[in-house]
Amino acid sequence: MDLTFTPEDQEFRERVREWVQKNLPEEWKDSIPRTQEEREIINRQWDKKLYEGGWAAIAWPKEYGGMGATLIQQLIFNEEMAMADAPEGLMHGKGMLGPTLFKFGTEEQKKKHLPPILRGDVVWCQGFSEPNAGSDLAALQTRAVIDGDHLVINGQKVWSTWGYLADWCFALVRTENTVPKHRGITYVMIDLKTPGVTVRPLDQITGVHDFCEIFFEDVRVPLENVVGEINRGWYVAMTTLTHERSTAYLGHPIRFRNQLERLADLARNTKRNGRPMSEDPVIRQKLARSFIEVESFKHIVYRTISSRVRGEEPGAEASMAKLYYSEMLQRMTELAMEIEGPYSQLVRNSKWALVEGDWQYQFLYARAATIAAGTSEVQRNILAEHILGLPR
Numbered sequence: 001m002d003l004t005f006t007p008e009d010q011e012f013r014e015r016v017r018e019w020v021q022k023n024l025p026e027e028w029k030d031s032i033p034r035t036q037e038e039r040e041i042i043n044r045q046w047d048k049k050l051y052e053g054g055w056a057a058i059a060w061p062k063e064y065g066g067m068g069a070t071l072i073q074q075l076i077f078n079e080e081m082a083m084a085d086a087p088e089g090l091m092h093g094k095g096m097l098g099p100t101l102f103k104f105g106t107e108e109q110k111k112k113h114l115p116p117i118l119r120g121d122v123v124w125c126q127g128f129s130e131p132n133a134g135s136d137l138a139a140l141q142t143r144a145v146i147d148g149d150h151l152v153i154n155g156q157k158v159w160s161t162w163g164y165l166a167d168w169c170f171a172l173v174r175t176e177n178t179v180p181k182h183r184g185i186t187y188v189m190i191d192l193k194t195p196g197v198t199v200r201p202l203d204q205i206t207g208v209h210d211f212c213e214i215f216f217e218d219v220r221v222p223l224e225n226v227v228g229e230i231n232r233g234w235y236v237a238m239t240t241l242t243h244e245r246s247t248a249y250l251g252h253p254i255r256f257r258n259q260l261e262r263l264a265d266l267a268r269n270t271k272r273n274g275r276p277m278s279e280d281p282v283i284r285q286k287l288a289r290s291f292i293e294v295e296s297f298k299h300i301v302y303r304t305i306s307s308r309v310r311g312e313e314p315g316a317e318a319s320m321a322k323l324y325y326s327e328m329l330q331r332m333t334e335l336a337m338e339i340e341g342p343y344s345q346l347v348r349n350s351k352w353a354l355v356e357g358d359w360q361y362q363f364l365y366a367r368a369a370t371i372a373a374g375t376s377e378v379q380r381n382i383l384a385e386h387i388l389g390l391p392r
């Protein structure tokens with residue numbers, strides 16, 4: 001692992017830091033507890049501000065409006081954003097569809113879809129999972145039949161993050177039933193305003209509803225919206241998923257570190273039997289464990305990046321990082337509940353909740369971390385087969 005920053009990288013870091021210090025309003029900081037609606041508005045405004053500042057897409061090629069920067073500079077950018085506690089933005093278009101279109105999109109598709117993503121004008125969601133297709137994604141059953149120059153789509157997607165807010169959805173549909181399941185799937189971009197589309201938000205345990213079900217009833221989508229070839233969508237989807245799993249957490253070690261500082265503050269400010277919880281030896285041990293875990297996670301991320309800088313594809317290391325941080329996050333938020341003690345039962349809108357109930361929210365949301373983007377069991381299977389060489 002070699003992550004020495006060159007003088008150009010250092011200069012790049014200075015430029016990012018200076019810009020974010022000037023342009024991030026104090027009240028937009030990510031750690032401030034706020035409602036889902038407030039969070040969305042801020043994320044959208046932040047995406048637009050990044051665009052205006054020329055920072056919309058660090059690693060996108062210049063020909064598509066990006067900075068054409070290196071992976072190390074992307075890391076630096078994400079780290080600086082995390083250090084400044086900046087919002088993460090609405091990432092599906094930039095982080096997942098964009099890189100997929102560079103590889104598989106037609107020139108028309110790139111011209112039509114990439115600029116609005118960069119400007120933050122269009123929000124995208126991902127329509128892959130279905131009620132009976134999650135870990136086994138290739139089992140998906142949403143059906144699409146070719147009718148003239150259109151696909152006619154019927155079926156249901158579920159867990160589409162930001163679905164109710166999205167203008168468009170990149171989705172996988174079944175176009176062939178008589179071949180092995182991976183080979184009959186097509187990748188298509190669907191305008192969610194098309195007649196026959198119904199988006200229904202799902203109420204979550206956190207009290208928000210950012211995941212959605214999407215229903216398709218005779219939805220007509222032009223064939224020009226197919227990405228790659230008909231029935232070859234599985235390979236296109238792998239590019240999207242690789243990007244979902246590989247660069248998404250570059251700034252996470254610093255975001256977790258910030259979160260830990262707040263957790264230590266919670267321990268200092270919460271008293272039990274007249275003494276701050278930060279003096280309790282067991283709590284101190286657990287806080288120390290969390291600090292060690294965050295530091296270890298940072299090195300897992302650096303190792304992944306190092307191998308990519310050497311030109312290797314993101315592989316099983318990405319699974320290791322995902323598995324490690326999702327379980328670490330759950331332990332960290334469980335510790336917050338332990339520190340809060342009886343107050344941990346109070347949710348956001350209770351006036352007695354500590355820190356506006358933000359730790360409850362984080363604790364509940366962290367349950368999803370070991371499911372989203374591939375469950376822990378699935379990540380362990382990947383590690384067992386690809387790193388340990390165990391039989392399937």
Ligand SMILES: Cc1cc2nc3c(=O)[nH]c(=O)nc-3n(C[C@H](O)[C@H](O)[C@H](O)COP(=O)(O)OP(=O)(O)OC[C@H]3O[C@@H](n4cnc5c(N)ncnc54)[C@H](O)[C@@H]3O)c2cc1C
Pocket residue numbers: 125126127128129130131132133134135136158159160161162211368369371372373374375376377378381
């Ligand atoms: C926060 C969040 C956001 C999400 N956002 C999106 C989104 O935007 N778009 C989208 O399309 N999807 C999204 N998803 C869906 C996500 O990809 C799926 O939930 C995930 O892939 C698991 O699928 P499933 O829920 O169907 O569970 P299942 O696959 O049914 O799994 C159920 C249980 O069985 C276990 N299991 C399954 N297969 C194996 C195996 N081979 N070996 C061992 N154990 C196994 C799993 O680990 C799990 O414990 C999101 C999910 C979450 C939680």
